[in-house]
Amino acid sequence: MEPHLQNLYEVLSKVDGYVYPNEIELNWSILIVLYPYITGLVAGAFILASLERIFKLHILKPTYGLALLTAFSFMLVATMPLISHLGKPLRAYEIMITPHSSSAMAIFGFVYLWYLMVVLLLEIWFDYRCDMIIWANETKGFKRFLYRALSLWTTDISPKAVALDNKIGYIITVIGVPSAFLLHGYVGFIFGSIKANPWWSTVLMPVIFLFSAMVSGIALVMFIYIILNKIRKISVDMACLDTIAKYLFYILIIDFTLEGLDQIHRIYEAEESFEVLHMLVFGRLFFTLFIMQGLFGTVIPLITLAILQFYKPKVQIRKIIYFIIATLILIGIFFMRWNVVIGGQLFSKSFYGYTSFKIGLIGAEGYLMAAVWIIVPFLILTFLLWLLPPWKKKEDEIQVI
Amino acid sequence: MPQHLKRLISFFAILLILFLIMRQVLIPKSFGQLGHYRADAISENQVRELHYAGSENCTKCHDSIHIEKDEGYHKQLKCEVCHGPGLKHTQYADKFKDGHLPDSLLLHKPIERKECALCHQKNAARTKILFDTIDNTMIVQIDAMKHKLLNKKTKEEQKCIKCHNPHQP
Amino acid sequence: MKNNKSNLSRRDFFKNGAIIVGGIAVASAITTFDSVLFALEPPKGKGKWYGIGIDINKCIGCGKCANACKLENNVPKEPFYFRSWVEQYTIKNDGTIKVESPNGGIDGFQQSIPDEEIFKSFFVPKMCNHCAKSPCTQVCPVGATFETPEGIVLVDPNYCIGCRYCVQACPYGCRYVHPDTGTVDKCTLCIHRLKKGLQPACFEICPTEARIFGDLNDLESKINYFLKNHTCMVIKPHLNTGSKLFYNALSSEVR
Incomplete structure (x- = not known):
């Protein structure tokens, strides 16, 4: 028997209560968990970068370039889990040529392109154009050609041109922040607009997705910054890290509040679907929701960050604590996506039962495929850091404006 | 610029x-x-392939069965309810005038107990069903795995059609 | 001219309150009273507009419809793919509800609860509701699923990208991904049979004529007769999907 069908028969034996026969199979698997996860990392990392640029938090400067490049490398991969889970991946282009205006997923294609091409790409381009021209003169061979091509063979590095670049870069960042909100709010809307599914259908979903995105993106930059400095064997800028942690703390509070509000509202209204969801969260979702997302992903980081606002241990210990917190949050937000995507499919829309979820290691929707899409952005980031190292940029360029 | x-x-x-x-x-x-x-x-x-012919196509050849069925309680049952999809059968059957159809064209004959039980197995959801189309009768229900299961003489399992003519039960 | 007249009489007919059909919860504005039936404006144009009626009182749960659907439409045999299936609801004396649908009802139902514990029990055949405001066609990113002018919700298997968003959006669980093609598959109301003037397979095969379909625009049609003479209801009316599958004797337990 085909492994796919064998899997389904196994799931069938674990069905609890009654589910519609077509619901035994979970149609959105781990790849669709990754899709909002990765998109969220992008939006969060970009918002961290924009804090520096728009809100003039120059203390965050060591992470500005890193955050941008992180956002860009994850953005390049963001749609890949989505495309690779399609039944007909080669038809993916249809989303762009005949987008259905009433479909959240179709409009996402354009929001994505806008964000990737107009916001991230342009911001990085204007940010690095001058440097690329300079680096092109310092290097030889293929790398030189790359710099030339990426700067579109322009040569103008006069102060006037650089000032213009900075100005445009600033404008793009200003446009970028609402775009980042739009991008991830939209991902939330993809789920929040499904009225058939009471676990998803809440008006708060886009907002929750947005704030959890910021939390995860900031944690990711923190995580990468600490690792990168370890690799480069240079000391971490603790003032910068402390500030990031402060913002992480604030946004985590908002995120926690919103998610709490959503659940309280759900409990208080106790609609038709309440019983089935109640049993879901205390049953099949207990571990991922309360332990992974709630305890490790939210409560522990929240309390630790709160303590760190008043009591600051030694630098070395603080660095380790930040690293652990960033990791915990990254895992926690992953499970938040998991609880939304997988959790929303575990109960029947008849509200009379539950199916279960099982994925294999290999195959188009297995763990390995998911691991690929998590690892690839890091490889892209490594390449980008080699090509466009933010720490080699000429100083005081950004502060011109 | x-x-x-x-x-x-x-x-x-x-x-x-x-x-x-x-x-x-x-x-x-x-x-x-x-x-x-x-x-x-x-x-x-x-433009997909059809499988069910519709009972009008059956009566063209099996006229006598149709008349027989029309007098009994199964009169509103279409032939393909029990015999399965028969479009191929109706299309090609007259190509074999001697009546020896290849197996692929033969239709299913539901003679097993479990096949009658699909409708007539006793079930709480069936007891209150009335048919205004057939003189307000209730569907006949039995426990298909008990009702006269064994032949009294031979003690062998007997089929429903031993006593009931499916075309005129 | 003639059409106008029939529309007018139809509207009067509704205003007189002769029919009260599903979706009462959504009929908040009196100006959209028509929408109680259609859950949207009645379709323009004179063509057919299909609706379906199922009489729960007549269903004996033989599962022939589910079986016929699979045979007619080459639906995979495995018990995870159904365009049409039958559920048995059993409400026990203690108030608990048991729903079951072993293999979609194709192999028949075995009563799993003893008679003395049963308050009531009934069968509910399920299929695509061919909603007029279908949430599934709304979310399709590429326009690969749509409602035809005749009111049938179809999938374009040559254009579907297999994103499964529509599967998530259908409140009735009527869609699945065909394991061989990777595209979404669903009830077509046997549009290939309608073209030939035949009934859809499940309607053709129903031994008790519990299933009825017809043209909602034709006042003389079987479906309109059915709607006039029964107290009909749709499943999940609060979702305002404009479901065109009307059940007679639908209990509130059915979801």
Whole structure:
């Protein structure tokens, strides 16, 4: 028997209560968990970068370039889990040529392109154009050609041109922040607009997705910054890290509040679907929701960050604590996506039962495929850091404006 | 306008034009004629293979059974309810005048107990069912695995059709 | 002219309150009273507009419809793919509800609860509701699923990208991904049979004529007779999907 069908028969034996026969199979698997996860990392990392640029938090400067490049490398991969889970991946282009205006997923294609091409790409381009021209003169061979091509063979590095670049870069960042909100709010809307599914259908979903995105993106930059400095064997800028942690703390509070509000509202209204969801969260979702997302992903980081606002241990210990917190949050937000995507499919829309979820290691929707899409952005980031190292940029360029 | 902005804008303009050209090429012909979909998809959905013939086609040859069935409680049952899809049978049966049809064209004869039980197995959801079309009768229900299961003499399992004529039960 | 007249009489007919059909919860504005039936404006144009009626009182749960659907439409045999299936609801004396649908009802139902514990029990055949405001066609990113002018919700298997968003959006669980093609598959109301003037397979095969379909625009049609003479209801009316599958004797337990 085909492994796919064998899997389904196994799931069938674990069905609890009654589910519609077509619901035994979970149609959105781990790849669709990754899709909002990765998109969220992008939006969060970009918002961290924009804090520096728009809100003039120059203390965050060591992470500005890193955050941008992180956002860009994850953005390049963001749609890949989505495309690779399609039944007909080669038809993916249809989303762009005949987008259905009433479909959240179709409009996402354009929001994505806008964000990737107009916001991230342009911001990085204007940010690095001058440097690329300079680096092109310092290097030889293929790398030189790359710099030339990426700067579109322009040569103008006069102060006037650089000032213009900075100005445009600033404008793009200003446009970028609402775009980042739009991008991830939209991902939330993809789920929040499904009225058939009471676990998803809440008006708060886009907002929750947005704030959890910021939390995860900031944690990711923190995580990468600490690792990168370890690799480069240079000391971490603790003032910068402390500030990031402060913002992480604030946004985590908002995120926690919103998610709490959503659940309280759900409990208080106790609609038709309440019983089935109640049993879901205390049953099949207990571990991922309360332990992974709630305890490790939210409560522990929240309390630790709160303590760190008043009591600051030694630098070395603080660095380790930040690293652990960033990791915990990254895992926690992953499970938040998991609880939304997988959790929303575990109960029947008849509200009379539950199916279960099982994925294999290999195959188009297995763990390995998911691991690929998590690892690839890091490889892209490594390449980008080699090509466009933010720490080699000429100083005081950004502060011109 | 500085040179590098011109380059950038033309770069994006080229991308946009390429996209628009691709779009023109790739959009299917009938897309958008009736709505946001391929109008041809309707006719494509209509050209699938049929399997059920409809009882009118059965009575053309099996007239006597039809008359027989029409007098009994199964009169509103269409032939294919029990015998399965028979379009191929109706299309090709008269090519074999001697009556020896190949197996692939023969229709199913439901003689097993479990097949009668599909409708007549005793079930709480069936007890209150009335048929205004058949003189307000209730569907006959038995426990198919008990009701006269064994032949009294031979003690062998006997089929429902031993006593009941399915065409005139 | 003639059409106008029939529309007018139809509207009067509704205003007189002769029919009260599903979706009462959504009929908040009196101006959209028509929408109680259609859950949207009545379709323009004179063509057919299909609706379906199922009489729960007549269903004996033989599962022939589910079986016929699979045979007619080459639906995979495995018990995870159904365009049409039958559920048995059993409400026990203690108030608990048991729903079951072993293999979609194709192999028949075995009563799993003893008679003395049963308050009531009934069968509910399920299939695509061919909603007029279908959430599934709304979310399709590429326009690969749509409602035809005749009111049938179809999938374009040559254009579907297999993103499964529509599967998530259908409140009735009527869609699945065909394991062989990777595209979404669903009830077509046997549009290939309608074209030949035949009934859809499940309607053709129903031994008790519990299933009825017809043209909602034709006042003399079987479906309109059915709607006039029964107290009909749709499943999940609060979702305002404009479901065109009307059940007679639908209990509130059915979801």
